[in-house]
Amino acid sequence: MNRAADARRAVRGDLLLHPVALVSLAVLLVNDHLLKQAAPGWVTGKLSDVAGLAFFPFLLLAVREVVTARPPTRRAAAVVAAVTGAAFAAIKLSTPARSLYAGVMGVLRFPADALVGGAQSPLAVAVQPDATDVVAVVACFVAVLAIAARRPGLPGGLELAPIPGPSE
Amino acid sequence: MSMRTQSWSTRWRSAAVALVMVLGGGATLATSSAPRCPDFPEGAASEFFRPPSSLEGWSRDATPSTFRAVGFDVERTTVHFSTCVRAETEKVPVMVRLEMAGESTGAVPQAWLSAMTVTDGHGRTWSPVSVFTRGAGPAYADSGYTLPARSEASFMLPVDVEAPVRLHLGELGGVSRPELSLDAQGPREQRP
Missing domain, CATH: 1.20.5 (Single alpha-helices involved in coiled-coils or other helix-helix interfaces)
Structure with missing residues (x-):
């Protein structure tokens, strides 16, 4: 067994270093802060949804691993992807869900809005109620594919503890 | 390795x-994204309405914000702007909110609020288009949390309102605090 590989596996939350997660995050950042200003429109609008929904399950699974010390499994990835997709769809399709999300995000953003924009109280974020955005939820399941590819052949994505190689 | x-x-x-x-x-x-206004219409609208970073729906403190009124201790006075100012805007709804100290403070008389006026540097005067007042009381039945007494007066101010913009408190302020500044600038009063 390769010791370097063992050392890499020892880091909790390292699912976030998966190329798909890194590319999704990079696309999200570049699109939100550069492309949307340079070329506002349908493509850049949808690109953020797809990139964000591809990245967010990775983030949730990594946080889960850091907090619980349990490595991500295909089942956990499927649950996280389904919950993320359902929440996104609800926000786009349901007014109460959208209001709740806008309010909660406004509170979470408030420290930054107060420091940068001078806001004196939390402001609900703006959410476009566009039903066509819901198609982007398929991106949530990229994390499931990534986990499946990472641990092929193991039922439920359960990871066997790495067996140390012979001492050198 | x-x-x-x-x-x-x-x-x-x-x-x-x-x-x-x-x-x-x-x-x-x-x-x-936080709700944003389009670019502030430079030259077409008074600086009075310029929001910090074009936030839609924002507020700032009046000056002074805290003061002793007739029969009430005003803990905080804020000026609220609920809409974006655009090039075609003619009048802007501006709401002044006063929050009173004390858990048993009664409501400010509605007539006092209706008699308040806003004036600007051109000598124009505006009366409230609506007022709201309530005394301190429980947030909801059997709750241990008390909402403070609160009064609000809403004005429709023209987009070219000129500094200094002042709220004249009338009977509420008495002789000790006849008016407040609603402008963005001005010395801030230390809150307790």
Whole structure:
């Protein structure tokens, strides 16, 4: 067994270093802060949804691993992807869900809005109620594919503890 | 591979995970944009209405914000702007909110609020288009949380309102505090 590989596996939350997660995050950042200003429109609008929904399950699974010390499994990835997709769809399709999300995000953003924009109280974020955005939820399941590819052949994505190689 | 190399590899990967986690969390929050106004119509609208960073729906403190009124201790006075000012805007709804100290404070008389006026540097005067007042009381039945007494007066001010913009308190302010400044600038009064 390769010791370097063992050392890499020892880091909790390292699912976030998966190329798909890194590319999704990079696309999200570049699109939100550069492309949307340079070329506002349908493509850049949808690109953020797809990139964000591809990245967010990775983030949730990594946080889960850091907090619980349990490595991500295909089942956990499927649950996280389904919950993320359902929440996104609800926000786009349901007014109460959208209001709740806008309010909660406004509170979470408030420290930054107060420091940068001078806001004196939390402001609900703006959410476009566009039903066509819901198609982007398929991106949530990229994390499931990534986990499946990472641990092929193991039922439920359960990871066997790495067996140390012979001492050198 | 040596133990030291493994240790550094692990540390670097841990740092990378933490960095991506923070970046990802921030990007998730930042991707939901706060409501923004279009660019402030320079020259067409008074500086009185200029929002900080074009936030839609924002507020600022009046000056002074805290003062002793007739029969009430005003804990905070804020000026609220609920709409974006655009080039075609003629009048802007501006609401002044006064929050009173005390858990048993009664409501400010509605007639006092209706008699309040706003004046500007051109000598124009506006009366409230609506007022609201309530005394301190429980947030809801059997709750232990008390909402403070609160009064609000809403005005429709023209987009070219000129500084200084002042709220004349009338009977509420008495002789000790006849008026407040609603302008963005001005000395801030220390709140207790």
